[in-house]
Amino acid sequence: MAPYTTLSDADLTVLLKQQDQRAYTVIYERYWALLFRHAGRxxxxxxxxxxxxxxLFTVMWTNAETLEINTSLASYLYTSLRNRILKLIRREKVQINYLVTLPDFEKEGHNITDEILREKELQIQIEREIEMLPPKMREIFELSRNAHMSYKQIAEEINIAEGTVKKQVYNALKILRTRLGMTFFMGIMKLILFFFK
Structure with missing residues (x-):
């Protein structure tokens, strides 16, 4: 068998599901620094x-046998990381908003709560619509917007033409704009710029 470091992500994923410790170690070493830079930003x-x-890696190893990876390993890791970070940011943001707005609550009352609720609803709606994109389009969109990969990097990662990647991202944005309406679409662009700058 070839050295583990030369194996493709797909081969490593198969071995990981068999709870192969060396495959897990190679995946960890291959992606830790990239994920760390992304999370740090x-x-x-x-x-x-x-x-x-x-x-993320602890849960991945603990659930290795039942792991469901329907995209590339890179996309799976970036998406999982993004979801964890968004939960963390939302949790911290809610705590901060609560502490900051508590003294003013009597003055402003339900307006603050309404704004927080609208923001949460917007985030949930955006996530739901992204999940409803066709699988390949969703994978490309998430690699582009969440993993900050260039069209060329995505094309190399999933072995398709760069022009196809560009078209898929364009189509994803067009679908989201149609489904969410202009107000929601502007919200998604703001969230993308805020969370993934």
């Missing part, structure tokens, strides 16, 4: 970034 806190990634 989003969280602006290296300690939090390391904790989120450690949790």
């Amino acid at each position: 989003m969280l602006k806190d290296d300690e939090q970034a390391a904790d989120v990634i450690q949790d």
Whole structure:
């Protein structure tokens, strides 16, 4: 058998599902630094970034046998990381908003709560619509927007033409704009710029 470091992500994923410790180690070493940089940009806190990634890999190893990876390994890892970070940001944002707005609550009352609820509803709606995109289009869109991969990198990662990647991202944005309406679409663009800058 070829050395584990030369195996493709797909081969490593098969071995991981068989609870192969060496395959897990190679995946960890192959992606840890990339995920750390990505998480660091989003969280602006290296300690939090390391904790989120450690949790991601721990859960991945614990659930190795039942792991469902329907996209590329890179897309799976970036999407899982993004979801964990968004949960963390939302949780912290709610806590901060609560502490900051508590003294003013009597003055402003339900307006603050309404704004937080609208923002949460928008985030949920956007996530739901992204999940409803066709699988290949969703994978390409998430690699582009969430993993910050260039069209060329995505094309190489999933072995398709760069022009196809560009067209899929364009089509995904067009579908989201149609489904969400202009107000929601502007919201998704703001969230993308805020969370993934």
